[in-house]
Amino acid sequence: AQSVTQPDIHITVSEGASLELRCNYSYGATPYLFWYVQSPGQGLQLLLKYFSGDTLVQGIKGFEAEFKRSQSSFNLRKPSVHWSDAAEYFCAVGANNNDMRFGAGTRLTVKP
Amino acid sequence: NAGVTQTPKFRVLKTGQSMTLLCAQDMNHEYMYWYRQDPGMGLRLIHYSVGEGTTAKGEVPDGYNVSRLKKQNFLLGLESAAPSQTSVYFCASTPVRMNVGTEAFFGQGTRLTVV
Numbered sequence: 001a002q003s004v005t006q007p008d009i010h011i012t013v014s015e016g017a018s019l020e021l022r023c024n025y026s027y028g029a030t031p032y033l034f035w036y037v038q039s040p041g042q043g044l045q046l047l048l049k050y051f052s053g054d055t056l057v058q059g060i061k062g063f064e065a066e067f068k069r070s071q072s073s074f075n076l077r078k079p080s081v082h083w084s085d086a087a088e089y090f091c092a093v094g095a096n097n098n099d100m101r102f103g104a105g106t107r108l109t110v111k112p
Numbered sequence: 113n114a115g116v117t118q119t120p121k122f123r124v125l126k127t128g129q130s131m132t133l134l135c136a137q138d139m140n141h142e143y144m145y146w147y148r149q150d151p152g153m154g155l156r157l158i159h160y161s162v163g164e165g166t167t168a169k170g171e172v173p174d175g176y177n178v179s180r181l182k183k184q185n186f187l188l189g190l191e192s193a194a195p196s197q198t199s200v201y202f203c204a205s206t207p208v209r210m211n212v213g214t215e216a217f218f219g220q221g222t223r224l225t226v227v
Contacts, residue, residue: 009152032213043116043202043218044155051213090154099170100210102147102154 002027002093006103013081014111021076021106023091032094033074035065038105039087050074051094061085086110114138118203118219125193125226133188133222135203143206144186145170145216146178148199155202161186162209193226200224 003026013019025031032051036044048059055067065076074091091103116137125131135144142163147155157170161180175197177189186205190197203219210216 004154006154041220043220044204044216045218046215049213049215094210094213099157099160100216102156104152104154 002031002101004091004093004101004103006089006091006106008106009104010107010109012109012111015083016080019076019078019081019085019108021089021091021108023074023076023103024072025074025091025093026072027093030069033065033067034092034094034100035059035063035074035076036090036092036102037061037087038090044090047076047089081108081110083110083112116203116205116217116219118201118222120222121220122223123225125190125224127194127226129193130189130191131193131224132190133201133203133224135186135188135205135219136184137186137203137205137217138184139205139207139217140183141205141207141217142183143209144180145204145206145210146176146186146188147202147204148172148197149202149221150199158188158201193224195226198224198226 005024034049035047038044050057050067088105088107119134145160146158156172159178164183167178179187201222204216206214
């Protein structure tokens with residue numbers, strides 16, 4: 001069965017610093033991959049997705065992610081973090097059925 | 113355009129009580145989902161629906177029932193609440209199957225505490 005691992009539970013970065021959030025997946029075929037962001041007290045919002053083509057995908061709010069099949073990874077990056085990026089980030093993989101499996105999430109804290 | 117709306121936003125139940133969570137979407141989506149979110153476990157699918165009048169079990173369905181009598185509404189019921197059902201519940205909807213790469217639209221969540 002498909003699964004998603006986000007190795008980092010909590011990450012703290014300084015405002016203006018670069019960011020990379022890790023995501024590893026387990027799935028037998030080419031997966032559909034997503035990154036969602038959850039601001040405090042809010043639902044999840046889609047940042048970006050990958051399902052074919054260019055392995056570097058651009059999303060909203062200046063985020064990008066790179067699909068690396070050889071490493072089964074889909075890491076999220078941002079070159080310069082803003083205080084408003086503080087949130088929880090979820091990686092997810094689309095499954096064969098109607099399900100989508102989510103990682104446990106990475107909470108991002110941004111230091112001034 | 114409200115998107116996906118969940119009611120209530122907060123609720124405290126006593127063990128053994130019942131309640132229904134309502135999810136309403138105004139995007140004419142066929143697919144609707146109920147997830148629960150627990151610390152360190154991400155979101156886990158409880159039940160989902162592929163259209164009006166249909167429901168199916170997800171990853172963690174025990175202790176919950178659902179109904180989709182109208183296309184725009186997806187109800188999640190707890191017949192006899194247990195402390196293990198303390199969680200944040202999210203409803204989501206999609207226009208087509210979630211696994212084909214479509215974006216899921218989420219409600220703001222319902223924080224349920226069972227004491």
